[in-house]
Amino acid sequence: MEETTGPARSADVEMSEAIVAALPRLRRFARTLCRNAHDADDLVQLSVERALRNWAQYRPEGNPLHWLYGIVRHAWLDELRARQRRQRLFAPAEFGEESAAAADSTLDGIALQRALATLPDEQRLAVGLVLVEGLSYKEAADVLDIPIGTLTSRLARARSALAAQLDSAAAESR
Numbered sequence: 001m002e003e004t005t006g007p008a009r010s011a012d013v014e015m016s017e018a019i020v021a022a023l024p025r026l027r028r029f030a031r032t033l034c035r036n037a038h039d040a041d042d043l044v045q046l047s048v049e050r051a052l053r054n055w056a057q058y059r060p061e062g063n064p065l066h067w068l069y070g071i072v073r074h075a076w077l078d079e080l081r082a083r084q085r086r087q088r089l090f091a092p093a094e095f096g097e098e099s100a101a102a103a104d105s106t107l108d109g110i111a112l113q114r115a116l117a118t119l120p121d122e123q124r125l126a127v128g129l130v131l132v133e134g135l136s137y138k139e140a141a142d143v144l145d146i147p148i149g150t151l152t153s154r155l156a157r158a159r160s161a162l163a164a165q166l167d168s169a170a171a172e173s174r
Helices: 005-034 036-055 064-089 107-118 121-132 135-143 150-174
Strands: none
Touching: 005 036, 005 064, 005 107, 036 064, 036 150, 064 121, 064 135, 107 121, 107 135, 121 135, 121 150
């Protein structure tokens, strides 16, 4: 069997290292989207498979992490579409099930996770990229393929909704 050397080998190593380094951040972003650790792991696995299969489409001048976030986002949107099709045919999988509580041990973490889960997908994506993953507004807007103004609006609405829900949860716990 022939061993690859030179620039092709270097690109493969760089790609592998970029993906491995991104895994914790991809998983955290996927948990923001899925609201469930098991679904998030499945989403990350699917996304990594897509990234490996389509690595030739990556532009070297780009940021590999942003490219991977985009793959996770598109895989999630594909999953949402598939769920909608299944719901038209079958009873929803969530029917009769309760959402799993966040693995976080603190009550604040659980309240935040619950509040995030109630946000519309567009707002949750924005929060996940900017507030959880720490991307700049421009980077997040590029990943989501939206104007910065739209991202800013989504974040403002999400922050307001989160603050209201967390205030309400804090008042109930007193």
